Amino acid sequence: MLDVVQQYWPYLLFGSYPNGPLGGFTMTLVIAIVSLVLTFPSAVLVALARTSEVRVLEHAAFLFVTIVRGIPLLMLIFWVYFFLPVALGTPISPFWSLILAIVVFQTAYLSEVLRAAIEALPKGQTEAALSLGLSYFPRIWKVTLPQALYNSIPGILNQFTSMIKETSLGYVLAVEELTYAANKVNNFILVKPFSVFALLALTYFAVCFTLTQLVRLLEARIENRFTRVAAA
Amino acid sequence: MMVPIITLESVGKSFGSFRALKSVTGEINAGEIVVICGLSGSGKSTLIRCLNGLEAIDEGRIVVDGIDVAARNTDLNQLRRRIGFVFQQYSLFPHLTAIDNVSIGLRRLQRVPTEEARARALVLLERVGLAHRSNYVPAELSGGEQQRVAIARALSMNPPIILLDEPTSALDPEVVGDVLAILQSLSGTGITIVCVTHEMGFARNVGDWIWFMEDGSLIEKAPPELFFSKPHHPSAQRFISTIWRSHERA
Amino acid sequence: MNVALDFTAILNDQYLHYFVTGIQNTIALFVLTWLVAFPLAVLLTVIRSSGIRPLSWLIALYVEYHRNVPLLVQLLFWYFGISSLFPDGLNDFINQHNTEFIFALLALVLYTAAYMSEDMRSGLRAISKTQFEAARAMGFGFVQTMTYAILPQVWRLSLPPLVNQTLILFKGTSLAASIGVAELTFQARQIESITFRVFESFFVVSLLYLAGSLTLMFAGSWLAQRYKLRTR
Numbered sequence: 074m075l076d077v078v079q080q081y082w083p084y085l086l087f088g089s090y091p092n093g094p095l096g097g098f099t100m101t102l103v104i105a106i107v108s109l110v111l112t113f114p115s116a117v118l119v120a121l122a123r124t125s126e127v128r129v130l131e132h133a134a135f136l137f138v139t140i141v142r143g144i145p146l147l148m149l150i151f152w153v154y155f156f157l158p159v160a161l162g163t164p165i166s167p168f169w170s171l172i173l174a175i176v177v178f179q180t181a182y183l184s185e186v187l188r189a190a191i192e193a194l195p196k197g198q199t200e201a202a203l204s205l206g207l208s209y210f211p212r213i214w215k216v217t218l219p220q221a222l223y224n225s226i227p228g229i230l231n232q233f234t235s236m237i238k239e240t241s242l243g244y245v246l247a248v249e250e251l252t253y254a255a256n257k258v259n260n261f262i263l264v265k266p267f268s269v270f271a272l273l274a275l276t277y278f279a280v281c282f283t284l285t286q287l288v289r290l291l292e293a294r295i296e297n298r299f300t301r302v303a304a305a
Numbered sequence: 306m307m308v309p310i311i312t313l314e315s316v317g318k319s320f321g322s323f324r325a326l327k328s329v330t331g332e333i334n335a336g337e338i339v340v341i342c343g344l345s346g347s348g349k350s351t352l353i354r355c356l357n358g359l360e361a362i363d364e365g366r367i368v369v370d371g372i373d374v375a376a377r378n379t380d381l382n383q384l385r386r387r388i389g390f391v392f393q394q395y396s397l398f399p400h401l402t403a404i405d406n407v408s409i410g411l412r413r414l415q416r417v418p419t420e421e422a423r424a425r426a427l428v429l430l431e432r433v434g435l436a437h438r439s440n441y442v443p444a445e446l447s448g449g450e451q452q453r454v455a456i457a458r459a460l461s462m463n464p465p466i467i468l469l470d471e472p473t474s475a476l477d478p479e480v481v482g483d484v485l486a487i488l489q490s491l492s493g494t495g496i497t498i499v500c501v502t503h504e505m506g507f508a509r510n511v512g513d514w515i516w517f518m519e520d521g522s523l524i525e526k527a528p529p530e531l532f533f534s535k536p537h538h539p540s541a542q543r544f545i546s547t548i549w550r551s552h553e554r555a
Numbered sequence: 556m557n558v559a560l561d562f563t564a565i566l567n568d569q570y571l572h573y574f575v576t577g578i579q580n581t582i583a584l585f586v587l588t589w590l591v592a593f594p595l596a597v598l599l600t601v602i603r604s605s606g607i608r609p610l611s612w613l614i615a616l617y618v619e620y621h622r623n624v625p626l627l628v629q630l631l632f633w634y635f636g637i638s639s640l641f642p643d644g645l646n647d648f649i650n651q652h653n654t655e656f657i658f659a660l661l662a663l664v665l666y667t668a669a670y671m672s673e674d675m676r677s678g679l680r681a682i683s684k685t686q687f688e689a690a691r692a693m694g695f696g697f698v699q700t701m702t703y704a705i706l707p708q709v710w711r712l713s714l715p716p717l718v719n720q721t722l723i724l725f726k727g728t729s730l731a732a733s734i735g736v737a738e739l740t741f742q743a744r745q746i747e748s749i750t751f752r753v754f755e756s757f758f759v760v761s762l763l764y765l766a767g768s769l770t771l772m773f774a775g776s777w778l779a780q781r782y783k784l785r786t787r
Contacts, residue, residue: 139769140765142722142768143764143765143768143769144726144761144764144765144768145726145727145728145729145730145740145764146726146729147729147730147732147733147740148729148740148743148757148760148761148764151740151743151744151757152757152761155747155753155757156753156754156757159753159754234623238623238624238625238626239625241625241627241628242627242730244627244631244733245732245733252625252627252628252631256631259635266635266636266638266639267636267637267639267640269635269636270628270631270632270635270636271632271636273628273631273632274620274624274628274629274632277623277624277625277628278619278620278623278624281622281623281624282619282623285622285623357692359688359691359692382691382694382695382696383694384694385691385692385693385694386693386694388692390689390692390693392685392688392689392692394685396685396686396688396689397689398686398689398690398704398707398708399708399784399785400707400708400711400784409693409703410693410694413695413699413703414693414694414695414699442785444785445785458693462693462694
């Protein structure tokens with residue numbers, strides 16, 4: 074496995090860059106980060122819709138979350154890549170198809186994390202804000218969201234870790250992320266499939282394991298902060 | 306002829322550097338009721354838990370019903386089926402009804418057919434006054450009721466010995482009497498009872514012997530009349546005067 | 556969108572068998588995986604709670620690997636990587652018996668069992684030590700204690716996360732499409748590429764997935780209510 078690393082690490086890490094498009098692990102990170110950036114605001118909106126107490130919004134958001142959570146991500150990817158161009162009349166690149174599918178998928182899941190955090194806030198917070206005369210949007214922006222989002226940091230990181238794993242589905246669309254790159258390397262070498270795919274698995278393991286440990290650390294700290302505030 | 310059913314010889318136990326039991330020696334004859342008392346931290350719970358091997362001893366010997374509890378080749382599971390144990394926190398199995406809690410030992414350990422096991426369990430539940438609640442789960446029973454079911458469970462396999470670790474300490478005062486009454490009804494049936502408790506009234510009325518512990522040592526062993534009227538050890542004297550004072554206040 | 560929807564084009568005798576094959580394979584993968592993964596998870600949980608350090612450590616490693624490596628990569632690792640290490644006899648045997656399905660099953664079983672054992676482990680941690688003591692004090696050996704006293708409680712406590720994991724498994728079967736198993740998602744692509752009815756074929760398959768997911772969700776919450784462990 075070491076020789077595979079030695080020979081192909083630039084390709085697995087960066088793709089054909091600088092002599093071609095970016096790829097490999099860097100591309101994996103790019104896809105994941107772009108997805109997170111786009112998912113975040115939409116997840117907030119869906120979570121707010123779910124907790125808005127406006128019937129129409131609540132039901133629409135519930136429907137959205139239930140449907141998205143009821144079908145596999147791969148199916149969603151196919152919808153975006155094969156159907157959306159037909160519907161919109163313009164082709165969509167595999168790169169953006171993957172990102173869009175992950176964004177829709179994760180919006181549903183992340184919105185549940187945020188919704189749980191919003192609902193977990195002590196009722197006193199909302200009541201205090203109301204008695205101060207704050208209307209809905211200022212209240213959400215200044216009181217509810219800051220606290221809910223802070224408490225959700227571990228949950229958000231968890232979803233980000235999931236996103237990193239989901240980028241591997243780029244393999245199906247021939248997006249040049251890590252899994253697809255590893256597959257290309259394997260097709261080139263041909264005689265060392267075990268080494269190549271073991272390396273692939275190990276790389277994801279290293280990244281995601283580190284992230285999950287980070288989440289554990291943060292969960293402990295965030296919990297402590299909350300109790301300290303409550304005690305004071 | 307009194308036959309010792311439980312023998313303790315210089316029993317010692319440590320938790321790390323803390324000596325919980327120091328050279329405890331004593332004998333309990335079959336059919337006797339022994340009450341172990343003392344202040345918190347005196348080692349009384351540890352002692353009773355050593356009798357059925359829930360805690361392992363570091364020094365000395367404990368022989369129960371002819372079996373050395375700490376010996377390497379002792380089948381502890383077999384021995385424990387001859388010892389009923391009642392916990393302070395009842396510890397009933399929450400997923401089973403009262404009757405299933407009481408019959409599970411019969412069914413799974415003694416291979417008694419279910420019908421017969423449930424019938425026998427019902428008899429025991431009647432004895433503790435809870436036959437009408439036999440199909441309730443612990444969550445639907447009060448603390449006192451749960452403890453009574455726990456006693457029925459401990460008696461389910463007809464053990465010659467029953468050990469109770471502060472059976473009434475977690476109960477509301479009103480129901481303590483019910484539980485103690487059941488234990489009192491067991492006296493004279495031939496079953497050996499060892500009970501760790503703060504209930505000195507019970508100790509006085511029902512116990513054959515009182516074992517008083519302090520700091521891990523068994524410092525006084527006496528029948529109730531002697532223990533309460535003429536305690537030897539100054540700690541025992543202090544203990545009794547505190548008890549009477551709190552009794553008078555209550 | 557200027558193409559009229561025509562469901563009859565795909566829901567006729569010619570193409571119906573595609574759907575049927577897809578449903579069969581999806582259900583087969585789902586059910587077989589569950590039937591093997593669940594007992595395996597129970598076994599792992601029991602072993603882990605026995606207190607034998609090296610075994611617990613090995614199982615922890617197993618769990619962390621399967622939680623941090625994407626399912627797709629696990630599939631590819633088995634199908635391309637580990638299969639190359641198998642002796643010829645084994646490979647011949649597998650080739651005669653639906654290769655892709657077997658490897659997909661293998662990957663899904665190990666993946667699901669890892670998550671399920673974690674769910675059960677957290678259920679186990681919620682059970683107080685005195686429950687063990689009560690059973691041991693009655694004379695139950697270790698295995699008997701687990702069987703009659705502890706596992707029935709673990710099952711009830713872990714039911715909600717186990718239901719969720721079952722749902723994830725159901726959707727996870729779709730990834731078998733990436734190594735060529737003719738389950739629903741694969742068939743959706745097949746039908747679409749033959750008939751060019753993108754919307755219709757994807758819609759029917761999505762509906763089927765939703766039906767399955769919703770059924771599982773309802774059955775799951777009914778089970779969770781029925782077997783809820785009540786504590787005062």
